[in-house]
Every structure is written in structure tokens, then in C-alpha cells.
Amino acid sequence: MLNKQFIRKQFLNKRNELSPAMRNELSNVIAKKIITMIDDNDFENIGIYKTITSEVNTEEIINWCNENKFNLFFPVINENTDTIEFKSQNDELKVNLDLIIVPLVSFDKELNRLGRGKGHFDKFINTLNYKTFLVGIAYDIQKYEHTLPIEKHDQKLNLIITELNDYYKTV
Known part of the structure; x- marks a missing residue:
């Protein structure tokens, strides 16, 4: 089995x-799917990342949420604890989030x-x-065809959305 770093x-x-x-074209497709999901559900407090490097661009999602008066919270690294907290644009700390949109490098069919x-x-x-x-967003090329090596602390997502597919937990 390949290691995580590789x-x-x-x-x-x-x-x-x-x-x-x-990336822009694929991000737009993903954003439309996320916006539809948000619009169809009772999410009020949403955690979402601001895009860095080549991640799926979240700007369209953020703009739509702001226009539609959703409460947005962004991950901030707490330097003292080396963990993230979610804060609003006004620096308000939020603990109870209805939805978190999570960036990822890769994922598998088990939603790791x-x-x-x-x-x-x-x-x-x-x-x-x-x-x-918990929703991960990624480009479909980021899907790992095997099971990712997981450790005890690793957390599965509820859903992963790509431009081509929506990957759900199966029962």
C-alpha cells in the first residue's frame, strides 16, 4: 500500500x-451543485474555506451565500492549539455549524x-x-481508485461532490 505522502x-x-x-470551468459546475444542495436544505450556519492554490474555487459559493444571507464561517488556524476554528468575517467564533465544505487533495469511494x-x-x-x-469538494481526477490509507484520527465525509459525480455514504 502506498503511503499518504506519496x-x-x-x-x-x-x-x-x-x-x-x-479548474475554473470545473469549479463552476461544482459550485452550482453545492448551491443547489444548500438551497434545498435547512443549512443556516455554513463553514467554508477560501480557495488557495489549485483547490476547487469557492468564490461563487461564498458570493451566493452572502447574497442570500447565509451565515458564513471560515477556518482559521489557532496558533496556540494548532487546530482550526471557524470564524465569521466579523471575527465571531462559531462552534455549531450545519454544513462544512471541506477542501481535499484526494478521496476514495468510502468517503475517506x-x-x-x-x-x-x-x-x-x-x-x-x-x-x-460534511461535504468535500474536488475534481473527479482526485478520486483514488483504491482505499486510502487511513489512521485512527482520520474522519470520513458525508458527501463528496465533483463536477462529474456525487459520492454518498452507502448503508
Whole structure:
């Protein structure tokens, strides 16, 4: 079995190889799917990341949520605890989120997520005592065809949305 660092590097390279125009096009498809999901559900407090590097662009989702008066909270690293907290644009701390949209480097059909390697999202998710719906967004090329190597602290998502597919937990 391949180790996480090797898989992470492989999928970061795949994602980075997409042209900016292609990433934009795929991000728009994903954003429309996320917006529909938000609009069809009772989400009020939403945690969402601001895009860095070649991640799925969340700007369209953020703009739509702001226009439609959803409460948005963004992950911020707490330097003292090396964990993330979600804060509003006004620096208001939020603990109970209805939905968290999570970035990822790779994922598998079991909804395991491979992030950037620091474990910030996994640590945060592990502390949730509130029913939060966890959605990862990625390009379909980020799907790992085998089961990702997982550790005890790794957290599964409820749903992963790509431009081509929606991957759900199966019972």
C-alpha cells in the first residue's frame, strides 16, 4: 500500500496540471451543485474555506451565500492549539455549524479524505458534538481508485461532490 505522502504528492500534481481555465470551468459546475444542495436544505450556519492554490474555487459559493444571507464561517488556524476554528468575517467564533465544505487533495469511494497533511480538519471534526453535514469538494481526477490509507484520527465525509459525480455514504 502506498503511503499518504506519496499519494498526496501524486494528486497535488494531478490537480496542479489542470489549466487555470479548466479548474475554473470545473469549479463552476461544482459550485452550482453545492448551491443547489444548500438551497434545498435547512443549512443556516455554513463553514467554508477560501480557495488557495489549485483547490476547487469557492468564490461563487461564498458570493451566493452572502447574497442570500447565509451565515458564513471560515477556518482559521489557532496558533496556540494548532487546530482550526471557524470564524465569521466579523471575527465571531462559531462552534455549531450545519454544513462544512471541506477542501481535499484526494478521496476514495468510502468517503475517506486526504488533506494537506496537518490534520486540522480531522481534529476539528473529531471535536464536533453537533450534527454537522460534511461535504468535500474536488475534481473527479482526485478520486483514488483504491482505499486510502487511513489512521485512527482520520474522519470520513458525508458527501463528496465533483463536477462529474456525487459520492454518498452507502448503508
